[in-house]
Amino acid sequence: MAGSSIGIIFKLSTFGESHGTAIGGMIDGVPAGFKIDLEQVQSELDRRKPGQSSIVTQRKESDKVQFLSGIFEGETTGTPIGFVIPNEDQKSKDYDHIKDAYRPSHADFTYNKKYGHRDYRGGGRSSARETACRVVAGAIAKQILSLKGIEIVAYVDQVGSISLEGEVDYSQIDKNPVRCANADCAIKMENLIMSIKKDGDTIGGSIKCEITNVSAGIGEPIFDKLHAELGKAMLSINAVKGFEIGSGFSCIEMRGSEHNDLFNEDGTTQTNHSGGIQGGISNGMPISMRVAFKPVATILKEQDSIDSSGTAIKILGKGRHDPCVVPRAVPIVEAMAAITLLDMMMRASALD
Numbered sequence: 001m002a003g004s005s006i007g008i009i010f011k012l013s014t015f016g017e018s019h020g021t022a023i024g025g026m027i028d029g030v031p032a033g034f035k036i037d038l039e040q041v042q043s044e045l046d047r048r049k050p051g052q053s054s055i056v057t058q059r060k061e062s063d064k065v066q067f068l069s070g071i072f073e074g075e076t077t078g079t080p081i082g083f084v085i086p087n088e089d090q091k092s093k094d095y096d097h098i099k100d101a102y103r104p105s106h107a108d109f110t111y112n113k114k115y116g117h118r119d120y121r122g123g124g125r126s127s128a129r130e131t132a133c134r135v136v137a138g139a140i141a142k143q144i145l146s147l148k149g150i151e152i153v154a155y156v157d158q159v160g161s162i163s164l165e166g167e168v169d170y171s172q173i174d175k176n177p178v179r180c181a182n183a184d185c186a187i188k189m190e191n192l193i194m195s196i197k198k199d200g201d202t203i204g205g206s207i208k209c210e211i212t213n214v215s216a217g218i219g220e221p222i223f224d225k226l227h228a229e230l231g232k233a234m235l236s237i238n239a240v241k242g243f244e245i246g247s248g249f250s251c252i253e254m255r256g257s258e259h260n261d262l263f264n265e266d267g268t269t270q271t272n273h274s275g276g277i278q279g280g281i282s283n284g285m286p287i288s289m290r291v292a293f294k295p296v297a298t299i300l301k302e303q304d305s306i307d308s309s310g311t312a313i314k315i316l317g318k319g320r321h322d323p324c325v326v327p328r329a330v331p332i333v334e335a336m337a338a339i340t341l342l343d344m345m346m347r348a349s350a351l352d
Contacts, residue, residue, distance in 0.1 A: 023132060038067075048135050154209040156330065197323035244275075246274045303316075
C-alpha cells in the first residue's frame, strides 16, 4: 500500500490494522544524541487512547508503546526508530455483519474498489487506530521543537452548533473530557455529545491549533508552501473534511483594507489574518489553523446501503465507536503539526 509515509527528512512510516496483532512505525531523521523523554511520549498516547471517558469509544487499549530500535540508554543513535503498539482489546465479531456490506460514508466501499479485498474488522487500515503511530512520532518531534522554544497547542473550539465563546484558557484543555479551552463551553459540548450518543448518532466538530515561536523563513515557495504541507497533514487524519489557515473562509467577506496585516516597526503585524504564513513561508507570527471533522460514519441507527454484489440492504452499526471524534483528535492534530513543521525546518537547514 503506497501512501503510508509522511515527511522528507523527518519521516514517519506506519503499518498495522485496527484488529491486527499490533500497529507500529518507523521514524527516520532523528539526530543522534537526543535524549527522549519516554514518559512524555506515553503521556501523549494516553491523551489519544480509547476508553478514557464516557464520551469516547469504550474499547480498552493501554496503548503502551514499545521501542525496538534507534534508542540506546535513553538517547537516539541516529538510526531509524522502530516501535510497536500492541492491540489488546479487539472484538472482531462486532464487524461480522459488514463482511460483505458497506457502511455509508465509510472507507469500506472505496477500499474494496481499490484493492478488491479488505479487512472489515474495525475498518482495518482505514481505522483511526493508525493515528496512535502518528502521536508517537509527533511527541518526539514536539520535544525536538521545544529546544527551539516552539510550542504547539490544540483544543476543541466547536462541537455541532456549539462554538467556543469567551476566554481561551489553555490550562482547561486537559481538565475536561472534550478538551475545550473554556470550562463553561466544555460542559455544553459534553452534554451535546452525550445526548447524541444516547440517540445512537454521531456529531462533528473542529479543532483549533496554534504554533508559537516559529522564526520567519520556514517553508518552500510554490508547491511546498508551509500551509500546503500543514493542510495535507491535517487532511490525512481520519474524518477530516476541512482545513483553514489564519482567516480561512471568513476572508471571503472581507475587504483587502480589513484583511491586510499591517506591519509594526519590529516586523510583527497588528493582526494575524495570514495565520503566521505569507507566500507559503512563516513570517514569525503565531501559526494559527483550524481543522474540521465530520461526524463518525458508523452510527447505531439503521440505514439504507448496499452489499458487495450491489444488492440493497439495511445496515445497523454495532460495536464501540466515538460519538464525536474531536476530543481524542486533539493530540493527533498536535502531532501532525509537529511532524510537518520539524520536517520543513530540517528541509530549510539542509538547503543552508
